[in-house]
Amino acid sequence: MLLNNKISLSFFIKNILRQALLIFLFANLIVLLKLYSPLVLVIPITIAVILGTCIALLLAFRTNQAYDRWWEARTAWGAIVNDSRSLIRQLQMFLTEEPDNESLLHSFVERQCAWCFVLGDTLRGQDITDRLHKFLPLSDQQRVNRSTNKPNAILLDHGLAIRRLYQNQQLTDFQMVQLSTTLNNLTDSMGRCERIKSTVFPRTYTFNMQVFIYLFATILPFCFDSIHYLLDVPLVTLLSSAFILIEKSAIQLQDPFENQPTDTPMTTIAQKIEADLKSMTAYPTSPAKQITQTYYSL
Amino acid sequence: MLLNNKISLSFFIKNILRQALLIFLFANLIVLLKLYSPLVLVIPITIAVILGTCIALLLAFRTNQAYDRWWEARTAWGAIVNDSRSLIRQLQMFLTEEPDNESLLHSFVERQCAWCFVLGDTLRGQDITDRLHKFLPLSDQQRVNRSTNKPNAILLDHGLAIRRLYQNQQLTDFQMVQLSTTLNNLTDSMGRCERIKSTVFPRTYTFNMQVFIYLFATILPFCFDSIHYLLDVPLVTLLSSAFILIEKSAIQLQDPFENQPTDTPMTTIAQKIEADLKSMTAYPTSPAKQITQTYYSL
């Protein structure tokens, strides 16, 4: 997630540089073609207005849909925060105050932290060995590693641990089913993230967008009555680049799990969950929050 | 679902070819009519702007609604992924660790996989015999085949199997009802897909759209002061085709179960569910994921 205070301008420019250059060369080509072409055509500039309005509208809706994906991803992680806290509070409410139960509770806290970090790293396609090593006992690490879907395997471990509590009669029938509902909620949040990650935003959108922007860049130079090289090329480049800038911003928002500065800050959220859960269950030491030095947090 | 990396341009062109040709011929007709008509009318070009703005707005909203249908279809299948995992995890939590229960669990996994594949194929209007043959015992295949709604019949089998467990006292009252709630969720997702499949997008929309686009194509040639055959025909064709391109893209999105490249990738999702469920229940061999060679996945 891009933070509010400090942000590098280069981040924005780097994003559209390649496309802006392309548009610049393209604009030169069209203007030169117009200068040296035998028959001079003048297209009414209102045609450019129609195209411009159309591009603006499509861009606005596209930005809106990209924003919705981004916000849904953030909401899914917000739900993970809520359900993590609820899960641990429910366990504290349902289990009796025996000394054994404290270490039991800690094992749930650690497994939950593991799940949060592993889910984030899996979505980003990163290695999870360190995360597993930090939070889980060795046998669990191996079982999780063998699974085709690591976060799901950890949730299953949660479920089996709850089953053991139920079979030892530490949980009533109803309490166990209630905890299973909380696990279902976590499954749903995980599934939402996976859905956003695995669903490519309709390709046709991007294609249509490009068709319109290049059509606009082609027609615009023909709309000026007189020909000013110094006016036509910068104007076409600036306007088209401005459209591409918005399109690029939308593309960044629409894929929030790609290990980029514009990502949903999953690692930061997972650290917050870890601090909260450990604070709830009276852990001896709580991890110091690292201060981010960059203009974004992950 | 169209994939991100490789996409054939011909796919896009093929889609609007017929309509673009129609518009091209129509534009020729109008321009010729204008050239040889006795009285020459000049329509102010701002009329074309009003029409263009109107078309752009209607297209933007239409695309939005088509996108919402597409996204709802994808969300319904995301919910199917979640509830499939939850169903199997709940069964693992509720059943005791007896050797019999493992094969019992496997029968649930297979029935769930059957349901996913059969739902996908039924929505696409494809033959399901092979799917049933792969996952279900013979007697179940026959019962499902006799039903008017195949996926619903499989869900009913889930329900009856849960009832047998309850009557054998392998499930408590509350656990059984909780599993029934998970089945209700699957019923809801199935119903959402059927609703999207069976609800024709309002015909009046498409009709109004065409009225506006052809009105635009008719008026535009009359808006140019002078007559350039080489300018008028391409411009009218390009602009109108661009509008039709967006309209066609919306039509593809709005019907996501038609066995087309732009479909919701139901088969891929069902394969993922199969892999996950088998991984959860320690199946001996897990199916190798096939690599798709095309620019889309189904």
Added chain:
Amino acid sequence: MLLNNKISLSFFIKNILRQALLIFLFANLIVLLKLYSPLVLVIPITIAVILGTCIALLLAFRTNQAYDRWWEARTAWGAIVNDSRSLIRQLQMFLTEEPDNESLLHSFVERQCAWCFVLGDTLRGQDITDRLHKFLPLSDQQRVNRSTNKPNAILLDHGLAIRRLYQNQQLTDFQMVQLSTTLNNLTDSMGRCERIKSTVFPRTYTFNMQVFIYLFATILPFCFDSIHYLLDVPLVTLLSSAFILIEKSAIQLQDPFENQPTDTPMTTIAQKIEADLKSMTAYPTSPAKQITQTYYSL
């Protein structure tokens, strides 16, 4: 619901004929007034653009809201399909396999079908005597007929039948309450339909729309520099009629229970529910689906 394959053009034209004629006469009036008025005013055509943009925007949003109502009505009926199936499956899961229970189950199926058909016909303001006669025993028919809200009375009968099962100890406490939750869902869907039916779409919208369209039709003729009777009247009529066409389409969508071709196909859905429920409970004969000959289904 308008179907996809065959649609009569006359349906569309019939809809706007009266208004289009009005606009046509109105345009004639204004153009004649302009021809014979002593002082000739020329309004800049950009004023018409501002009005046109405003109309286009308001129409787009209005269409959107009408679509949302239409889609909510369809979604409510989708939920009725889901909950009907879930209700019967739950009863099959909860009741034991005694011979008596089969006829009991059939009575629930019939009452549920009665509810679906009666709800649809009540929303359309049609007679329900035949529906009741087909599905319900005589005493129930009379009780339902006496009620101020027929579908609600049938749901209440469902509830009382479930209470009898509970008092005969054929259902546990928890199962009974779970079935009551499913009845609540059906109550909610019924309430959503009633809400859409009884809530008039804000009258002010239609009024504002008409103010703008007639303002547009009044101003447009004054925007042309020269006066061409053959140009002004058709243009004003066509553009204004196109706006009215969209407005009319929205009005059709916004009221989906008015016994019109654009209705939510409640009868078709109820027939599908009947077929599904009878297939689930092994009815001897299932009704042959009637083939619709028209361009719409109800």
Added chain:
Amino acid sequence: MLLNNKISLSFFIKNILRQALLIFLFANLIVLLKLYSPLVLVIPITIAVILGTCIALLLAFRTNQAYDRWWEARTAWGAIVNDSRSLIRQLQMFLTEEPDNESLLHSFVERQCAWCFVLGDTLRGQDITDRLHKFLPLSDQQRVNRSTNKPNAILLDHGLAIRRLYQNQQLTDFQMVQLSTTLNNLTDSMGRCERIKSTVFPRTYTFNMQVFIYLFATILPFCFDSIHYLLDVPLVTLLSSAFILIEKSAIQLQDPFENQPTDTPMTTIAQKIEADLKSMTAYPTSPAKQITQTYYSL
């Protein structure tokens, strides 16, 4: 709620009269200023187009948000209808058929009706003494009157009555909790209405809107090349008034509990609930529905 059939035109005009007059005077002022000012400035009319587009867009979104508030208010009252019916049906399902229970059920019906009417009147800031007197016994009336939140106090009475049933063992543990869930739903609907009532629509919106409309009215007269008093003043007045008409319509929709013709028809809905609940519980006489003579219902 404005009804469909008969509507007084004066209702619309009365609404914008004061503002339209203001705009009319303002337009006169600007045009006179322009006539007698020493230096004549001509502003390109496209500036007015930019402003007009901006106003149209802001108005469209504002109308949309006002509509959403209005629709949410209506939906909350739709939920109240559903939950009222569900509450009474659940009580009928859970209580045994003893003679005492009928009068008990009637007391719940009356308290529920009281709650609906009192909630509506409280939201409108009206006196509720008559409502309480009609439905509640004297002791309850006093307790409710002492409370800071009258509808909430009635819901609490529901809760305490259910507790008495539970303590007399007329309800099981689970049934009691289920009824408590239905009370929570009613609490939620009440809270939604209170939220809409107490949340002032962002003041900045109205302010920005006015800034733009007056800027538009100021600039527009300077955009005409020649000066026609008879053209400029009416055009500026009409266009600006049309914008204000839409803004006013939005303002009416956004506050649906202000005892105005455009209100959510809470009294009508409460009467319908009363009729339905009494029909469900076999009341001796049911109240005759009053016929509304006006163009709206409350």
Added chain:
Amino acid sequence: MLLNNKISLSFFIKNILRQALLIFLFANLIVLLKLYSPLVLVIPITIAVILGTCIALLLAFRTNQAYDRWWEARTAWGAIVNDSRSLIRQLQMFLTEEPDNESLLHSFVERQCAWCFVLGDTLRGQDITDRLHKFLPLSDQQRVNRSTNKPNAILLDHGLAIRRLYQNQQLTDFQMVQLSTTLNNLTDSMGRCERIKSTVFPRTYTFNMQVFIYLFATILPFCFDSIHYLLDVPLVTLLSSAFILIEKSAIQLQDPFENQPTDTPMTTIAQKIEADLKSMTAYPTSPAKQITQTYYSL
């Protein structure tokens, strides 16, 4: 929250003063540059229309998204009102009428009030010592103060108090789990507020907006045929400032927990919750509501 009756104009002006001045200086710079530059370029004014339309659209969508954040924050606090009432009513329904239970109930009321005030103050980054001191016993104050997340610690105390009731057999299994569900709802509302607070609105939006507005301010002076210093500078300043005014209004709405006049009125809502809960549980004295003297409430 800004209130309806009295509002200071200075509030609006103060907000955009710095940016408006910047635009004013910038406009002077561009116009002077244009006056004394060797080559005079005239840009077609339709380019400004395209840019203006684009800015208007982006602003409209941005305002919409900011409004959605603001409304979601208000909705979360509405849910807190509902769940606070439901929590206390449920406790009153579940606990028996013993003298001890009254003081017990009061302790829950006070802890719930503490939670509401502490949540509001924590979101605004304010000191909470006084709030804790007013509502909680000393030992609880210390425990809450040690926690990394204060409101979450108070919810945990709720949970542990409910566990004590359960272990003393004052609550059944099912009642306890039901109360735990209400706590989960409160956790969810808290999490929604935290999510809105901690999620920076996409920076790229603000950046793109500024790019477009400054591009517009740069191009606009070149669009006037003749050069009027007194016309160009005010027009450019006014139009650009109007755009910035809307952008600023959106920014205020999008961050509703920043201790500003446009905040969600969390303190006012918490006071209302306190009054309602104390009225429900027959507190001896209820706090007099303070009258706000300003044009907003917090």
